[in-house]
Amino acid sequence: MALSDPLVGSILAGSNWTLVEMGAWVESGRLVGAALLIRLERPVWASGDFRDLGGRSYRAKLWVGSLHVLVDLSARRVVAVSPGMARPPADPPETAVDEAVRAVAAQRLGARPVLAGLFYTDEYPAGLAFFTATVGGRERIIAVDVARRVAVDKYSGEVLKP
């Protein structure tokens, strides 16, 4: 059922993948369906309307490194697909943001950043873009409000590698 979902299927077609975890999805003590964690062998650029585990929907374009999928076993369909944003291997295969937006992140990072993802939410209807760069061995991620072309500190900082 999970693999027959068009969005899940299109993402998994782009890379080898592993089903890392699978278990019950319960709500108020009642078994609703199945939960899956799928890890991709290499990032896949994806664009689509996603629905997270809490039921909220949003549009995003991003390099996907993993997927959370909820399958409603009564309705026999996928009801949530939540992508994990991967470290970008390269620029995306489409022009997702203009160079002025990238320049905001470049100024903060002191290096040419690579786009990891773009999320369209109620708070950021024109998009919140995430760029990464590694400078001096330290990886940083910078979020840029596409409409206002300013960095958003709440989502920006150094990325620790445990």
Added chain:
Amino acid sequence: MSSRPLLVLALIAVAAALPLASRGATTSNLTLLGVAEDSFYNYDFASKAVSSSNVDWPVCLVFYGNADVNKVKNIYWGITILANPMYAYLNDGQGFVWDEDRGTKGVVWSSYLNSYVYLHMRVYAPNPPDYLYNAYYGKYVVATAHYDQFPLESWSGYTEYAEKDLAAIASGKGYAVYRDLYYFYNYEPYRVEGNHIWLNNGYATYVYVP
């Protein structure tokens, strides 16, 4: 005192499930643990109510030796304001008290998920003095850990992966780390409850703080 702590925890009591309107998650493993004269529950809580239907995350880390809450947070990202407070119920030998904490939180690359995530740890001890004490652990604190989805925080979970990442960060900074040292009776198989993703092997990691 930099050697691994020798005193094994004792299971004191299994908490009864009390009827309670709560915003927490549900476990069947809520238990009171004891170390010498001290005791604490093996989960934190979504509010100041001890109930198996009001838990947040399993206790999975102990920082001991000469630890206190802020010293432990400063190993990672310091104090965060970008998180809701949760609660632990602890007894340092002088009666139970509630402690409230928002934790320490930052972005990491998770090799388990091949994704960026927030790594979030809440650190608990009676405040003041912001640590527990006994002759075996010295000054110590207990902690819960989980990932939050980055950037939308649409789910939280994976205690086991978070514990391993926090241990690796501490080890990378030179701290002595004893992974999965003692069983805390809070094994949670993989499952999703609301936006809560459970995964924990039940063993807590110990970190020596000089």
